[in-house]
Amino acid sequence: MEYRFSSRMGRVPESFLKELFRVSSVPGVISFAGGLPGSAYIDVEGIREAAREVFAEEGRTALQYTTTDGYLPLREFIADRYRRRLGLPATPEEIQIVNGSQQCLDLVAKIFLDPGDAVGMERPGYLGAIEAFSLYEPDFYSVPLEEDGPDLVAFASLIRDRAPKFFYGIPNSQNPSGRTYSEGKRRAVAEILEGTDTIFYEDDAFGELFFDGKPRLPVKHHLPEQTVISGSFSKIVAPGMRIGWIYAPAPVLREFNVAKQAADLHSNFLCQVILHRYLATHDLDAHVARVSAVYGEHCRLMCELLDDLMPPGTTHTNPEGGMFMTAALPGGVSSMEVFSEGVREGVAVLPGVPFYVGGGGEDTIRLNFSAAGEEEIVEGMHRLARVVRRLA
Numbered sequence: 001m002e003y004r005f006s007s008r009m010g011r012v013p014e015s016f017l018k019e020l021f022r023v024s025s026v027p028g029v030i031s032f033a034g035g036l037p038g039s040a041y042i043d044v045e046g047i048r049e050a051a052r053e054v055f056a057e058e059g060r061t062a063l064q065y066t067t068t069d070g071y072l073p074l075r076e077f078i079a080d081r082y083r084r085r086l087g088l089p090a091t092p093e094e095i096q097i098v099n100g101s102q103q104c105l106d107l108v109a110k111i112f113l114d115p116g117d118a119v120g121m122e123r124p125g126y127l128g129a130i131e132a133f134s135l136y137e138p139d140f141y142s143v144p145l146e147e148d149g150p151d152l153v154a155f156a157s158l159i160r161d162r163a164p165k166f167f168y169g170i171p172n173s174q175n176p177s178g179r180t181y182s183e184g185k186r187r188a189v190a191e192i193l194e195g196t197d198t199i200f201y202e203d204d205a206f207g208e209l210f211f212d213g214k215p216r217l218p219v220k221h222h223l224p225e226q227t228v229i230s231g232s233f234s235k236i237v238a239p240g241m242r243i244g245w246i247y248a249p250a251p252v253l254r255e256f257n258v259a260k261q262a263a264d265l266h267s268n269f270l271c272q273v274i275l276h277r278y279l280a281t282h283d284l285d286a287h288v289a290r291v292s293a294v295y296g297e298h299c300r301l302m303c304e305l306l307d308d309l310m311p312p313g314t315t316h317t318n319p320e321g322g323m324f325m326t327a328a329l330p331g332g333v334s335s336m337e338v339f340s341e342g343v344r345e346g347v348a349v350l351p352g353v354p355f356y357v358g359g360g361g362e363d364t365i366r367l368n369f370s371a372a373g374e375e376e377i378v379e380g381m382h383r384l385a386r387v388v389r390r391l392a
């Protein structure tokens with residue numbers, strides 16, 4: 001028979017992820033291509049203990065249905081953390097739990113976008129967002145992401161000329177570039193948006209992972225009623241729990257709640273209760289500080305090896321936090337060739353191409369520095385340098 005899939009399925013760019021997973025599981029390949037937090041820093045013992053307590057004391061409740069907005073004590077924990085870390089006046093009523101912050105990308109697009117609506121994002125931009133938004137058939141407009149945030153001239157003209165429903169940005173340690181907006185650019189972005197009907201969608205997947213341990217003030221601080229923030233426990237506790245959140249103004253949350261209920265009723269309640277128990281009985285700040293310090297070491301090592309081993313003309317970003325950086329290859333070297341040759345040499349990187357809506361990124365690669373250990377980073381970068389030298 002002919003499967004008559006909806007036309008929107010044809011709008012999703014062909015996913016590179018299948019190939020990536022295949023490659024990453026080839027024995028002996030050192031992968032800088034994926035986006036996994038370091039497995040060694042998932043507190044399996046602590047989470048096991050929290051789960052044991054939940055089953056013993058409140059198993060019957062935790063295994064029931066719950067409300068769509070999520071477990072209130074967990075939302076209180078998140079709101080309290082915003083107040084304490086960032087001085088944002090968050091309340092639990094402004095927060096809803098989602099199935100990983102990836103679900104926010106789908107549901108925010110679902111409640112705002114009709115086919116042909118304009119969406120703004122950074123260039124390069126997060127691949128998972130491009131995929132999620134594409135299903136709602138918008139027209140993408142991207143703004144170059146400079147070292148300290150979006151190109152403000154391009155940003156201002158996009159907002160003025162196209163009036164996108166929302167602009168999606170990652171001000172803290174962006175995926176794929178690792179770049180962080182300066183304080184000045186955060187304020188400028190808010191000023192440009194103020195008085196327009198464009199929402200700022202602030203994806204804060206990495207805001208806890210600054211190597212210097214200092215939080216950066218979100219754009220939401222400057223533009224509270226026009227900003228939707230998404231956050232996640234994936235990078236700081238465990239991605240397999242699939243627990244993230246949205247922090248948004250009441251009118252947005254009302255629509256979001258309707259869409260979330262229709263999609264899945266609520267996120268995994270058992271995991272929400274276990275996670276809350278874990279957070280209530282463990283020191284998240286200390287855990288995050290430890291993980292950020294390790295990622296900082298990995299990042300520094302990777303930068304040094306890029307500088308020392310790669311042929312002249314190679315450049316790279318200098319992340320202040322997060323899990324990713326981008327390297328630009330010397331003239332004429334194709335990232336797709338580096339990908340396929342790299343696999344033969346035993347190292348996997350992610351070509352930049354899927355991070356660019358409307359083309360670009362052929363000479364860039366994304367490198368992840370959270371998953372591999374130091375020895376693997378050293379060996380993997382030597383392998384990568386051999387490949388790039390051969391192709392240059």
Ligand SMILES: Cc1ncc(COP(=O)(O)O)c(C=O)c1O
Nearest residue numbers: 100101102126175205232234244
């Ligand atoms: C920028 C960004 N946003 C969102 C996500 C989704 O993460 P999760 O659904 O695990 O919260 C990721 C995953 O890597 C990401 O890099």
